[in-house]
Amino acid sequence: MTRIYPVESLSAFPPRLSPGYRSTPKRGPTKPLIIMRHTLSELTGPVYGHDGIAPGDNDLTGHGKGDPIGERIIVHGRVLDEDGRPVANSLVEIWQANACGRYIHVVDQHPAPIDPNFTGAGRAVTDHNGYYRFVTIKPGAYPWGNHHNAWRPAHIHFSVFGHAFVSRLVTQMYFPGDPLFPFDPIFNSVTDEAARNRMISAFDLDHTVPEWALAYRFDIVLRGRNQTPMEK
Numbered sequence: 001m002t003r004i005y006p007v008e009s010l011s012a013f014p015p016r017l018s019p020g021y022r023s024t025p026k027r028g029p030t031k032p033l034i035i036m037r038h039t040l041s042e043l044t045g046p047v048y049g050h051d052g053i054a055p056g057d058n059d060l061t062g063h064g065k066g067d068p069i070g071e072r073i074i075v076h077g078r079v080l081d082e083d084g085r086p087v088a089n090s091l092v093e094i095w096q097a098n099a100c101g102r103y104i105h106v107v108d109q110h111p112a113p114i115d116p117n118f119t120g121a122g123r124a125v126t127d128h129n130g131y132y133r134f135v136t137i138k139p140g141a142y143p144w145g146n147h148h149n150a151w152r153p154a155h156i157h158f159s160v161f162g163h164a165f166v167s168r169l170v171t172q173m174y175f176p177g178d179p180l181f182p183f184d185p186i187f188n189s190v191t192d193e194a195a196r197n198r199m200i201s202a203f204d205l206d207h208t209v210p211e212w213a214l215a216y217r218f219d220i221v222l223r224g225r226n227q228t229p230m231e232k
């Protein structure tokens with residue numbers, strides 16, 4: 001069925017019609033957007049399944065000769081569609097800096113230690129409830145040279161495939177209460193505050209494992225009014 005969304009429902013982005021911005025009424029749509037049904041060519045693509053994921057791929061702390069340095073955490077949540085329905089069998093990939101704010105990458109010259117027991121990459125496939133779960137290390141903030149004294153808030157990069165490439169989402173997950181939020185141009189490039197807040201995980205005491213790891217909840221919405229903001 002063809003869905004019709006009001007223009008403002010796609011609110012992760014600036015409004016198309018801004019009365020104070022005089023040229024927008026000339027070029028912005030005045031009628032509700034019509035979302036066209038995808039054709040077979042758009043919906044056909046690689047199909048990911050649980051077979052392609054090795055045991056332990058969702059545990060970023062278990063691939064070295066010893067434990068990585070830093071604070072072990074659980075990051076978990078659900079992948080949902082625009083109606084809040086779970087998206088099962090969705091490939092979720094993450095990558096991140098280590099606890100010191102350092103990536104294993106040739107262009108990362110931040111003078112912080114590389115952790116030989118932490119690559120910073122992991123992946124999982126959602127179950128029938130759209131649920132995924134990672135065990136990882138809380139990443140550190142790092143400088144990025146965008147401007148004087150520029151530091152990225154601690155974050156984890158996410159790539160999520162829905163049922164096909166057309167529903168791929170690439171975003172960043174942040175941690176609640178980070179003091180760097182007001183100073184980060186990437187975080188603030190999402191101008192809608194509610195949309196921005198959807199990129200911040202929630203501390204989740206219920207899923208914290210006593211004596212072992214704190215948990216953070218991060219639900220991801222692929223489309224619609226409550227869409228998780230997508231990187232451009």
Ligand SMILES: [Fe+2]
Pocket residue numbers: 096097152155157
């Ligand atoms: Fe990053």
